[in-house]
Amino acid sequence: MKAVGLFSGGLDSIIACHLILDQNIQVICLHINAPFIVSEINAVEKSFRTLRDRGAELVVEELSSDFLNILMAPKHGYGSQMNPCIDCHIYMLRAGKNLMVEIGAEFVFTGDVLGERPMSQSKGALDIIEKESGLEGMLLRPLSAKLLKPTEVEIDGRVDRDRLLDIKGRSRSRQLELAEVYGLEFIPSPAGGCLLTDVAYARKVEEAMEHKELSLELLHLFRYGRHFRLPSGSRLIVGRNESENKVLEGFSGDEYILLEPKKDMGPTCLLIGDDDIELASSIMARYCDGEGDVRVRVNRGGLELELLAKRLEDSRVRELMVK
Ligand code: SF4
Incomplete structure (x- = not known):
């Protein structure tokens, strides 16, 4: 049986x-x-x-x-x-x-x-x-x-x-x-690990639902980075550390735009949506080391361009963050 x-x-x-x-x-x-x-x-x-x-x-x-x-x-x-x-x-x-x-x-x-x-x-x-x-x-x-x-x-x-x-x-x-x-050597922790019960993750789910854009891929991406909603409706994800940067770098395809600082130390960012590339670059610049404008490499489906971004002021960054 x-x-x-x-x-x-x-x-x-x-x-x-x-x-x-x-x-x-x-x-x-x-x-x-x-x-x-x-x-x-x-x-x-x-x-x-x-x-x-x-x-x-x-x-x-x-x-x-x-x-x-x-x-x-x-x-x-x-x-x-x-x-x-x-x-x-x-x-x-x-x-x-x-x-x-x-x-x-x-x-x-x-x-x-x-x-x-x-x-x-x-x-x-x-x-x-x-x-x-x-x-x-x-x-x-x-x-x-x-x-x-x-x-x-x-x-x-x-x-x-x-x-x-x-x-x-x-x-x-x-x-x-x-x-x-039963001789179990590995005892899993009781925490369960469901992020739908986590306040910050749940807020991202809710916000994506409000914008009618929920997808399995987003449920995966909510695990990484700081998320921003830009005025055009585009979503920007800013990596918070090396391992998140690596995950974001793994996304390619026409629906994703990858932003990276050309010289400065800073985060990898993923822009989902067509517009607000300059604003997205300025948010990214805010998280780069050093001072002054930041040269940003923009990559969309293998096509690259460069632009110079000013660092966005913190109050505006906070306004745009999904929280
Ligand atoms: S929603 Fe999360 S916690 Fe609830 S049953 Fe499903 S996996 Fe488990």
């Missing part, structure tokens, strides 16, 4: 997979890569190590643009910031259901813990998520299963309910004990 497990890479999802593997069920883990989730390098691979050793498989899918509609108008609302957690769970579980059907698995499971997160893991929210994901009776939460209605696979004995758990609440003590039992 096969089952699909939603695999965030967090401790709960790792333990849930081990509990299902304990019942000699073949586990296929589905991880959805989302641009607003940050984790340390190779974290998913590290989290998956003990599961791979036990024969589980890992399928990685990219978040689709359908998620943007959810983010703009979540049926069940936002959490503390721009995190539409209930709708997000439903989206991920629908992806899990599609994979279940595709590979002939018999149920889907998650690392949900009853009451761990107030918005998406209350009893009411778990029920809504199960119903609206189209997985009624087929969605197992092994960590809290004994506190929830039995699923079809528990009722007919394909999964032994007695070997599932009754964890609830925010404490991770039982999960940490199980981490030891």
